[in-house]
Amino acid sequence: MTNTHPLIQVKNLDLHFGAFHALKNVSVDFHAGELIGLVGDNGAGKTTLIRVLCGIYAPSSGEVFFDGKKIEKFHPKLAIDQGIETIQQSVGLCDNLSIARNFYLGREPVKRILGIPFLDFAKMREKSTRVIRQFGLRDNVSADDEVERLSGGERQSVKIGRAVEFMNRVVIMDEPTNHLSVREREHVNELAVQLKEQGLLVIYITHDIFQVHKLADRVVIMENGAKVADASTDAMTAEELEEVIRQGGRLVEKREAV
């Protein structure tokens, strides 16, 4: 809510997968410099919504505006080029490739010889090594190792490190602290706040209500593919927030009626 116009504006978004109505008339604004918690039960449509924002799914109807411009075509390449970086839960790393190769997948740095693009291995290695050291991967893991070798937490760290390294405008984190140790968790949460303070929009999906209440400026609650609440974290306590999620939209309607 720092800027007047939202960085991402979602208007009346619907998404059908065959007969399944995955997103129902979702409208929500996201502003730069905001840390937004996206919460709701499993199957509420959180991941589906962010997969539209990062270009993996195209909506059936409705509109998405980025920085005031309507998005006409949905593809992860276009989203990444615009500065929307996403830390996905189950996808994002190819096990068969090295950390360095994964790090730069889709935007490999090249050195041109006679106009032919060759991978700039030195740069790929140097930058990704720095990031994996910073994110505390085991000392015997090198940037040339295949991702296959990494633990769940290390994989998550690589994804987060990658998202942070390329200076973006939006960082979407889908349950970023899964598989992480307590210390790693803290580090990720600190990072999320840092990114916000640098003026980025951070969208944070989690099941941890108390954590998100502490971190986020605003919480968007989803249920069954629809947005049921959108409120500042100052406006309610963590317990109230939990109650809203448990009861779905009903409590909010009651509160508004009062």
Place this chain on the structure above:
Amino acid sequence: MTLSIAKPLIRRHAEIGIFLIGAILVVIFASTSDGKWANLYNIGTILQVTATLGLMSLGVALVIGTGEIDISVGSTFGMGALAYLWLAAHVDPSLAAVAAVAVGAAIGLINGLLVTRTGTPSLIITLGTLMIFRGIAIALTEGFSFSVPYAARKGWAYFGLGGGEFLGFNTALYWLIIVLVILMVMLKAMPFGNRLLAVGGSAESAHSRGVRVSRIKLSAFVLCGVLAAFAGTLEAGKLGFADGSMGRLMELQAIASCVLGGCLLAGGRVSLIGALMGAFVLSSIQSYLVVTGVRPQWFILILGLIVVIAAYGDRSLRQWALRK
């Protein structure tokens, strides 16, 4: 155990198995064929066969690398050979070769578009195109064969395109080496290769990182068609004639070469040099059976048995290497 030193090496290099198998077979073949197998002329023949099968296998390896498969290459090979022979009788062989390769590219494009646009498994699509283009090849030749008149079998271009020898080896072998080097650089040192392997490793993850998965798969199919047709061109150049059955069943040998060579059928892992070694092993086995006078009707049976044993041996070796 001292042997366990080799474990990490075998883990990292899936093609080691086929090199061991190749070495063992070479020793066996050389020592049991009374000099009929291990002589310069015969080795030259094996290498010529390896060159054409190998070019086809390299293309198939790229497609397998993306997690798809192309079994239409035998027919593409035949179409390339026919296109080359038909044109080489009229125009310069180099132009005829370009046209033949274009035919291969078109077949690859059809395969690739059908697979990526319809989402149908590539196994079934390319099974269909295997039959379609075999049918066209047979229809085109109507039981006769295409050939280049002896008078036209001359000139640099004709010799350079499989129709002659250089330093004792058929020129096809040099094409194979050139293509191998180019593809290895492409696969390991260029963004295209990085994305191709990513698509095979996890198409979903590659897509989420902005890789245009369909475009990568399409490119692999086109390259595969180009290489199969070019292999057909070189084979046609060597023989000087071809009929509608040219390249029949070669698709199976090409796939076997790739798998024996350490390419993972599920995608994401490709060994080009391994695929070539696989092609060399298959050509060697064929040649061995020929020079030792095994009756042709036993040929496919014995080839199949050796392939199964080699595949099992390779798998056992890799499992051993993966054990801690």
